[in-house]
Structures are given as C-alpha cells and as structure tokens.
Amino acid sequence: MLQPSDMIDKFLVITQTLEVIPTLKAISEFLNRAFNETLGVKSVYICHEGKLYASGNEDIPHDACSLCKITSYNGSGCKISDMYGFKVINLRTLRRNYGYMIINTLNPPEYAKYEPFLRNTSNVLARIIENRQITEELNNAVEKLHFANLSLEVDVIEAQKKAHLGTFTYDTATRQSNWSLEMYKIWGIDPKLEPPVYTELTKYTHPDDYRRFNDAIRASVEQYNPYDLDIRIFHPDKKTEKTINVIGEPILDNAGKVVRIRGSHQDITERKKMEQELIAKNDFNNLIMENIAEGLSVSHAVEKHPYVLFTVWNNRMTGITGYTVEEINSLGWHNALVPDIQQQRCARERMEESRAGDKLINEMWEIKSKDGQKKLVSISTSTIRDSESVVHVLAIVQDITDRKKIENDLIRASYVIEQSPIMVVITNTNAEIEYVNRKFTDSTGYTLNELSGERHVIFKSGKVTHNGYDTMWEKLTSGRQWQGELNIIRKDGKEILASVKALPLRDADGNVTHYLRLSEDITDLRRLETELRQSQKMEAIGQLAGGVAHDFNNILATIKNYAYLLKTSLQKEDEQLAGFIDSISSSVDKAAYLTRSLLGFSRKLITNLRPVNIASVVSDIRSIFESFIREDINVQILIGKPEIMVYADSVQIEMVLINLIKNATDAMPEGGLLAINTDIITIDNHFIESHNYGTIGDYARICVSDNGEGMDEATKERIFEPFFTTNEVSWKKWTPK
C-alpha cells in the first residue's frame, strides 16, 4: 500500500507531468504505464467526447460502451463491460463531467487501496481537460480577436487611404506627434521621417490660411476648443497645392489640462473642386429657376408648424400667390392659400398623397392670393428623395385664371356657333373647309368629315356666274366682306337658296388666316314670299271683283234681257242681226261666268258644299264637254275607284274640269290624247317635303293631262294666277270679223 508521503510525491509528479503532456492519448499511455508499474493496474482508458483513449491502441471512436453510457470499444470486438474488473471514475469538475477514466485491475480487492489516488488523479485530469478546453476557447477567441484587430487595422488603413483621411495625436508636453500613414501622404512627407512639429506644418500652410490654422490649434490647447476648418496647404516641393479639412479635439487629463490633441486631416481637394463646380452650377440652376415662367416650389414635411416647409419658392410663385417663401412658411401654405376649411382639408390630403407618391398632373386648384383674388392654378408634382430619405415634393404651378376665362368664353362661343340656326363655314385661305356647324351639316346633308379639307366649290349650283364668285373672292382676298345669295347643292342633289355673308378672319397681327361664311337657308322664305305675293294679288283681285261683281251682274242681266227682247223683236230675215244679238248674249254669259269666278276668288261666292262622288262628277261631265270637243281629240276617262266621296261644290268642280279640258284641247291644235284620271292618294310627310305643301291625310285626285305642246317655265310660274290665259288668240277667233 502506498504510504501517504510516497503517495503525495507520486501524485505530485504524475499530475505535474500530466499538466505538460499535450494529448489525451499520451496521457492515457503515461497513466497506463505509471499505474501499471506502480499500482498493479492492468490498463487505463480515458473516455472523452466520444473517443476512447488507450495505451497501444488507436483512439477509438465509440458510440456508447455500457460503462460510459456509450456503446462498445475494443479491438477484439468485445465490450469493455464484459471484461472483468473494470472500474469507472468520472472525469468531473465543478463545471461538468468530461468523460471517464476506466481502470482495469486484475485484482479488485487491491483497488480499494489506491482508489483515492486514482480518484484524485482523475480529478486533476478532469481539471487539466477543462483548463485546456478553456485555454483553447480562449486562444480561439484571442486568435479571432487578433485577426479582427488585424483586419480592423487593415480596414482603418484602407479606409483612411480611400477617404484620403489621416489621423494624428499631438502630445502637448513633448510637442511630438504620432501620425497615421495617410497623414504623410496628405502632407507629402516621407513616412520614414518623424512627424513634423506643428510649427513646421504651418510653413506649408497657405499664407491666407496660416493664421486661422495657428489660432485654432492655440485655442484648442489654451481654451480647450475643438476645431474644424478647411485650409490650403503646399507640399514641401511647393508644387502641389491641396485643400484639407483639419479637425482637432483636445484631450484633458484628470486635472483638466490638455495633454493631447487628437484629430484628423482629410484631403478634400477634389471635393472642394466639385463643391465649387456645384456652387457654380447651382447658381446657374437658381438663375434658371428664378426666371422660368412657371411657379416652382420644393417642400418637405416637418413635425411642427407649418408642417410643410418650403425650401424652394421661386419669383413666379411669389408673383402668383403674392407671398414670399418666408411668409408662406410662417403662415403655412394651407392657411395662406386655401383659407376655406373644407377646401383646405382636401388640399392638405392631396398634398399628403402627393408626398406619398401619387403625382398631381395638371390638377386645377382654386387658391386665394395675398391680395384676396381668387385664382385658378394648375399644379403638377413629383417627389424627390434626398440622401437622408426625406421626401421632397417638387411642384410646378401655373396661373391659369385668364386662360381658363378665355377657354370658357371660347367654349360658350363654340356652343353658340354649333347651335346657331345660321349655317357657319370656316375655310382656310385656300377655301378648304375646316369647320362647319351642325346647322350646315343638317341643311346640306354632309358630315364634317366629308367636308373637312374639301374646297367650297362642291356646293356650287352653277346658277351663280363665275363673275359672281370672282367678285366674292376678290372681296374676301382683299380683306373685305361679301354679301349676297347663293344657290347651294345639297348632298342629295337638291338645291337650296342661301343668303350668304362671307368675311375674312384675321389673327392678332391682322393677317387673314381664315374665311367665315355665314349662310341662311332662305329657300322656304323665298317661296313663302312668292306665295304671299300671290295671295295678296289674289286678295286684291277678289276685293276688287267682290266690290263690283254684284252691280256688274245687274248690268249684265239688263244687257241680256234687252238682248233677248231685241232678238224676239227681230224679223226672220234679220238673221245677221240675230247672230249679233246671240254674240251679245254669249258675251254676257261669259262676263257672268267671269264675274262668278271673281266672286269665287274673293270667296264671296256662295258655295254649295255637300258630299259628292268625284267619280260620278267626272263620268257625268263627258256629256257636257263632248258637245264642244273636237273629233281629232281622243278622250280617255279612267275612274280608279267607283266611289270617291269628297265634301265639295260639284258645280265648281265641273267648271274647273271644263276649263282644264278646254285648255287641253286648245293646247292640241293638231289633235291628241286627253286623259282624265281619278283616284285616292295619301299625302304624307314625304309628299309634303317634295311639294312644299299639303296636310297629311287621304285625298281625291283628278288628273287632266294631254300630249299637247306643253308650257314654258314662264307660263308654269303663272298658271295659278287668276285670269291668266294664253288664249288671246283663240279669244280673237270669236271676235266677229
């Protein structure tokens, strides 16, 4: 059995040796030999983190032997637990269990003697394992930190290089400086040299900046003021000039005395150059901005009143609103420009939506300018995001008050023209149509598309001489207006008569750019005028006839009676006289007929209106006219319907028919065909449009036609005139020779 002192010595040596043996395999070999030769232990194994370390064997991975709760080990394939005499000791520290020390002893009773030794050894081994793990973790951490530091140093050097920024510390006591590599580069000094003292640096400072630099450093040391200023420097070669930004911060000791100044110098030559270029560019931009014809503003949201702060507000904005940027920011744009609460709410919402990215495009707002005028403005916005992600709203504002008024006037004028009852045509100076109003298209049947670009000549009827048109164009091209009447051919070929006023249209400079033709359809008017004249003429005749007809009839009756008495008084041998008396009687009859006709025209004739069958009237009249119709005239009477009932005076109808038949026979001196037809027709709109008279309904029609010589236009125009006749010649026939 081990004696205590011997045990302590051996324990000390073993544990101290274990401390320096680096691997568990070597430790297991060492313990194996030590315990074997000194304690009689057959073998020692160490189980740690899934591996079994044993003397003479490879480190054996194992899942779990039954001893260390993970299975099997053994080169020969048997389990350790199956082997005899194994004792397992935990490799445990206060922190955790690191595995097991497995003791294989051939003599279990002896184990008890040296178990404390083995347990103490296992405790030391556990602590060694723990210390090594901690050391390894620490080393790893230190290594990572080391690499991180190295990386950081490299990064700092690289960053300084990229930023052209050097750092320094200046010891106020020793007046010595410590410079980073980039400092040397900035100042153009060999990095192998010691950093120059600051008084030496001032020698390389631009004369205009020297005092500021010197004062800043002095103030930093004496008054603890940090400094930040831009200065110009020269390299020692005096050829290179740079602008650098110098920043210094005093470091105080516990007594409040400045012991160091630390700071940086940054080469900002390029930046300065760009800034100056930018300033020049900005000046130019500002010049443009202030002189553009439209209002321009830039604003962004702020947390407090006025909630929206305008940073750009050009002269035109002030012109439109009357407010300066200071006033608008002081009052708040919404209060100043949109005082109506309801409108203000809408306006602010729109501004918010605009800031959120919903662009306003030519949106029309009504604002109130500083002088109280209501103005209409058109606003378009877009957003800009600056480097700090602040959203700025760029607004372009146009004052459209006057333009809108003109637009409204034009819209009204255009509506009036479009709805005008007068035909309006606008042509260019080549007489090509550019505009026609609705009345024109309705009257002519053309559409605007059909007419657009067409020359005005398409409406020419040919009834106006070239000279007439020439006169019109001569006047127009000389800048004067023309007025007259023109016949216009509609699309369907029909003709309308128009009263036309044509005049040139001029631009602001007085140049003729277009021609305006105002036309009024006077076709109906002219027809009505004709009809009116006819009507008046008839009325005059009627009044004249009505006034004298009664007395004249009495005279005729007297003449006829005396003619009768005279004839009865004659002898038979006075045949010639009797013929004269018959002529007198016949003429009296004709005069009486004429008088009755006059009374008819004057509507003073008493008519006997009653239901009459026209077919019967026409049939019956054959017996009347057969007595005086010539044999060379072939009469055809065609009755369309046997019964055509009308409300009329049958005597007057007979008179009309007899007159027509008589005229027809007169028109056919060489003989011919006389046809009389009766039927029922319906007058509809189409009939009315075609004939310009009539009332819708069913009517009896009597047609009397012949194939005689016909009528010329002059005769046609006068056929409805009372007492008009072409029969003077035949009348003379009856005149006694």
Add this chain to the structure above:
Amino acid sequence: MKKNYKADYGFLPEKYPSGTHMCHIYGSREECRLVMSKFVESGLLAQEKVIYLAEVATEAEIDGYLEDLGLDVSEHRKSGQLFISTAIKGYCPDGRFDAERMIKAWRSFYKKADEDGYTALRGAGEPLWIGEKVPGVENWFRYESLLNNLLVDYPLSGVICQYNASKYDGATLFEVLKVHPLMIVKDQIVYNPYYVPTDEYLAKHFSE
C-alpha cells in the same frame, strides 16, 4: 574542483549539491527557455564549464538559438567555457548513439574542466532525436540510467535532460521518470518517486 560544491541553477533560489540528474518535461517553449537560459547563464557566472547539446538541427542555428534564450555568450564560447553543439552531433557524432562512449565523453569533459580550472562542470541536452530511428537509440534510457552512476564518481554540478512533452508518447515520458532521480516541475526540483535505481533499472530492462 571543489568538494561539497553546491550549484546555483539560476531558476531557483536554493543551491543544490553536485551530482544532480534532473529531467525537465516541459509543455511550452517559454518554459524550456526560462529553465535553460538560467541554467547556462548561472553556470557561466559560477565559472563552471557548461556543455549544452541544444535541440537545433545545424550549428548555424545555434547563435539564433542562444539569442532566443536571451544569452550573450559569444565570449564564453570563444573561451571554451561554453561548449554548445547540436544534440544529434553531441550525442551521435558518427550518426549512431553509443551509451558507453557518451559516458566516457562525460568523464573526459569532467577531467578537462577540472584541469582547466573551472569550478565545476554542468551539462544539459535535449535528445529529441530519440524519437527517430537513430542506430543505438534503444540504449538511450540505459545511458540515462548509467549517468546516475557516473555522477557518483564524476559529480557534475547539474545535469538537466529536457523533454518536450508534445514530442514523445506517454510511455516514453514515464520511462523518463524512471531514470531521473529528480525532476523539474515548474520552478521546483522535486524528488521523483518513480525513479528506479540504476542497477535495478538496468537489471529489469537491459539484462541479457
């Protein structure tokens, strides 16, 4: 040489009697450097002859090795007070290790140092080569054990055998313990309870 001479090893406050044979199983280069630099430096200061068979591959590396130890010993090397050589050359001059030849060499060194008037002779070496297949290497621990007998008649003021724990297996390290009566543990010299006296050790391990 003085009888009852006690040597100062430099890394301990105490002095130790001549004839001390110690092993130093170290875990770090720093630990090795601390012990060895003090041991060599203190020996030179004590006017002892110092023989050091350093674990360097070539002679050319010795200066760097000494510089690493922090020793400025060029004068001592010139004077011959410090003999430093590579371990392989010192232990195996002809490429093989001969335990008797080595024991004989120590005797010669001891006599020469005595003749040269040094107060004592101390030696140190690090036989890293024993991990290699050098002829005669099997007799290394026999040599280490015989050295204990040698020191009885030739009491060197101190012999330190350094072993880098990371370079040897566990069984070899325990074998080191068996042949050194003392060992350096950290900054102490302790009695080695695992030491086996030379006759017993040789009888057990090297008997015919």
